[in-house]
Amino acid sequence: MLDKPKIAVHKFASCDGCQLAFLNLGEDLLALAELVDVVHFVEAGPVDPEATVDIAFIEGSISTPEDAERILRIRTNCRYLITVGACATSGGLQALRNFADGKEWLASIYAKPEFIQSLATSTPIARHVKVDLELWGCPVTGRQLLAVLRALLFGVPPWHEKDKVCLECKRRQTVCVMVAKGVPCMGPVTRTGCGALCPGFGRDCYACYGPAENPNAESLARRLEAMGLSPEAVARRFLFINAAAPDFADVGLKRRGNIND
Amino acid sequence: MTEKRQIPIHVPVLARVEGEGTLELRVRNGVIEDLRLRIFEPPRMFEKLLEGREYTEIPDMVARICGICPVAYQMSAVHAIENLFGAQPGPWVHDMRRLFYCGEWIQSHSLHIHMLAAPDFLGYENITELARHHADEVRRGLRLQALGNEIIRLLGARSVHPVGARIGGFHHAPARTQVDAVREKLLAALPEAEALVHWTAALELPTEEQEFTTVSLRHPREYPMNEGRIVSNRGLDIAVDQFESRFVEHQEAHSTALHCLLDGKPYLVGPLARLNLNIDRLPAPVRKLAGSLGIKFPSRNMYHSIVARAIEIAVAMHEALRMLEAYTVPPATYLDSTPRAGTGHGCTEAPRGLLWHRYDIDATGIVRGARIVPPTSQNQARIEEDLRRALHALGVRQGDAALRQRGEMVIRNYDPCISCATHFLDLRVHDLANT
Numbered sequence: 001m002l003d004k005p006k007i008a009v010h011k012f013a014s015c016d017g018c019q020l021a022f023l024n025l026g027e028d029l030l031a032l033a034e035l036v037d038v039v040h041f042v043e044a045g046p047v048d049p050e051a052t053v054d055i056a057f058i059e060g061s062i063s064t065p066e067d068a069e070r071i072l073r074i075r076t077n078c079r080y081l082i083t084v085g086a087c088a089t090s091g092g093l094q095a096l097r098n099f100a101d102g103k104e105w106l107a108s109i110y111a112k113p114e115f116i117q118s119l120a121t122s123t124p125i126a127r128h129v130k131v132d133l134e135l136w137g138c139p140v141t142g143r144q145l146l147a148v149l150r151a152l153l154f155g156v157p158p159w160h161e162k163d164k165v166c167l168e169c170k171r172r173q174t175v176c177v178m179v180a181k182g183v184p185c186m187g188p189v190t191r192t193g194c195g196a197l198c199p200g201f202g203r204d205c206y207a208c209y210g211p212a213e214n215p216n217a218e219s220l221a222r223r224l225e226a227m228g229l230s231p232e233a234v235a236r237r238f239l240f241i242n243a244a245a246p247d248f249a250d251v252g253l254k255r256r257g258n259i260n261d
Numbered sequence: 262m263t264e265k266r267q268i269p270i271h272v273p274v275l276a277r278v279e280g281e282g283t284l285e286l287r288v289r290n291g292v293i294e295d296l297r298l299r300i301f302e303p304p305r306m307f308e309k310l311l312e313g314r315e316y317t318e319i320p321d322m323v324a325r326i327c328g329i330c331p332v333a334y335q336m337s338a339v340h341a342i343e344n345l346f347g348a349q350p351g352p353w354v355h356d357m358r359r360l361f362y363c364g365e366w367i368q369s370h371s372l373h374i375h376m377l378a379a380p381d382f383l384g385y386e387n388i389t390e391l392a393r394h395h396a397d398e399v400r401r402g403l404r405l406q407a408l409g410n411e412i413i414r415l416l417g418a419r420s421v422h423p424v425g426a427r428i429g430g431f432h433h434a435p436a437r438t439q440v441d442a443v444r445e446k447l448l449a450a451l452p453e454a455e456a457l458v459h460w461t462a463a464l465e466l467p468t469e470e471q472e473f474t475t476v477s478l479r480h481p482r483e484y485p486m487n488e489g490r491i492v493s494n495r496g497l498d499i500a501v502d503q504f505e506s507r508f509v510e511h512q513e514a515h516s517t518a519l520h521c522l523l524d525g526k527p528y529l530v531g532p533l534a535r536l537n538l539n540i541d542r543l544p545a546p547v548r549k550l551a552g553s554l555g556i557k558f559p560s561r562n563m564y565h566s567i568v569a570r571a572i573e574i575a576v577a578m579h580e581a582l583r584m585l586e587a588y589t590v591p592p593a594t595y596l597d598s599t600p601r602a603g604t605g606h607g608c609t610e611a612p613r614g615l616l617w618h619r620y621d622i623d624a625t626g627i628v629r630g631a632r633i634v635p636p637t638s639q640n641q642a643r644i645e646e647d648l649r650r651a652l653h654a655l656g657v658r659q660g661d662a663a664l665r666q667r668g669e670m671v672i673r674n675y676d677p678c679i680s681c682a683t684h685f686l687d688l689r690v691h692d693l694a695n696t
Contacts, residue, residue: 013305014328017329018421020328024421033392044389096310194419197424202433203433
């Protein structure tokens with residue numbers, strides 16, 4: 001009998017919410033444990049950080065010197081490396097520090113900042129090693145994870161969403177909050193996969209799934225300004241959960257005057 | 262001669278705490294001379310991330326501090342801002358926030374009981390192994406966890422980083438049909454929750470009594486979640502905005518987690534503290550249930566935390582059911598608010614205990630300063646105190662494996678947050694003969 005494929009789930013700087021996409025699978029979690037051998041997943045129990053695995057799932061961003069070293073070893077020890085969530089894929093909300101003085105920030109929170117080992121930036125995994133697949137989302141869903149795992153178990157390339165939230169709203173026949181209520185929505189530039197939850201609740205999308213394919217973010221930024229938002233308010237919308245994603249960072253920083261046209 | 266043992270472990274995950282840690286023991290002549298729970302979470306500096314943001318963005322931002330208790334972060338934040346603005350969103354919002362919180366307690370407590378704590382008490386490595394021998398109990402736990410998530414989704418669309426909460430109330434009111442469907446499931450699951458309480462009470466838990474200070478919210482009528490005064494078993498009784506006059510955080514050289522002390526001393530927050538201080542606030546059926554277990558509450562046995570967690574699942578199920586039965590679709594789901602310059606304080610009961618927030622807001626509604634005190638930083642000094650006691654009681658001459666196992670069990674019992682609470686990465690022993 002062939003050995004079951006081995007998987008590992010590694011955590012870096014994050015809130016643990018994407019790992020919960022596994023732990024909230026319910027019965028499917030037990031079924032999954034029969035299909036694959038989970039050799040490292042600290043939250044769930046198994047601990048073997050240096051194990052050689054078929055698939056390594058990475059949650060969290062790189063923000064310390066040790067973590068920058070650790071991700072290199074993980075890459076060496078795995079066949080496929082898949083990032084899960086905004087932190088691992090774009091640097092996450094904490095990447096807002098990349099636009100500020102990280103050292104000054106530490107000093108204002110910790111009385112003795114010299115004890116804190118921290119890099120000035122929070123960077124996505126792809127900035128450090130080759131990434132085979134990026135799963136966007138804050139948080140990712142169990143459905144995204146199972147779809148990828150199932151595809152890889154079949155030996156076929158995984159399919160993942162690149163469409164915009166707008167298309168998801170149309171498919172669900174959700175009334176457009178921007179057109180109908182004048183709510184400044186990030187749906188036109190944001191990748192779907194969430195199920196267009198926010199417009200479904202009558203509120204604005206806040207771009208937690210990151211930039212869609214060909215987002216044309218500058219155009220939406222101008223539209224938001226035409227709706228009456230100040231440049232700073234527009235900047236805050238792009239510099240949020242996926243602040244360091246280049247498509248969003250460029251548009252946001254430009255409005256803060258950090259980048260010239 | 263000093264024998265220095267270093268035991269690397271995985272420790273508390275929350276806000277400024279999350280991540281990996283080490284337990285360091287320095288032992289001399291069979292006595293623990295120094296014990297340090299070292300925490301190395303990459304700091305994410307949330308308080309600074311919040312500066313310069315508009316108050317409306319706070320609920321979506323602070324959720325990201327913790328994927329396991331995002332509702333708690335959102336609730337402490339909305340109460341802090343509304344307290345500052347003088348906004349009172351009324352009974353529908355009050356009830357729905359309580360319902361929202363019930364979902365999180367059920368989800369988080371079920372997760373901890375089954376995935377983290379129970380394997381300890383039954384002698385298994387993890388939940389997969391536990392599931393092989395106690396399949397029915399594990400499946401029951403997974404069902405309860407799923408039910409908690411479903412309640413959160415009613416109001417939040419998703420259970421991790423839900424999108425429904427806003428300053429002043431909610432973005433959306435669930436439809437009657439959805440509410441009825443969840444109510445049916447809750448009703449059907451009540452006996453399961455009751456069985457879970459009996460199951461935890463029947464576990465062979467260590468019977469070590471100890472003295473500790475307990476702190477929680479206390480409300481005139483309710484078992485505390487969203488509102489109340491901060492009280493202790495030693496006579497503390499203060500308003501939420503007085504927190505900083507008695508509770509002080511300080512940084513230890515060995516940790517990125519700030520330690521919080523009450524009048525300079527360690528204290529306990531979380532399910533056992535809440536239950537010990539609020540027995541008389543339990544819904545009647547749960548009070549009867551708790552009285553039938555042969556355990557006397559208030560309890561001095563820290564290991565009764567797992568029973569307290571199960572009892573709180575029952576509390577949350579009964580409370581959620583009560584609110585779903587009285588549910589009506591309101592004319593408005595939130596109260597519009599106008600920013601006011603000043604400082605707002607909010608404090609709610611996260612699954613792991615007191616979660617205190619303070620925001621300084623300017624007249625245009627921009628955050629100028631923020632301070633967040635999560636439950637894990639409050640429990641950390643208590644965990645160290647308990648570790649010292651527990652390892653002495655076990656005998657520090659025991660082998661490393663025994664010390665490690667007991668140390669892990671003590672730490673996990675506090676549910677410091679999830680990845681925190683699991684297994685030691687490896688065990689290294691350094692004998693530094695002449696240090």
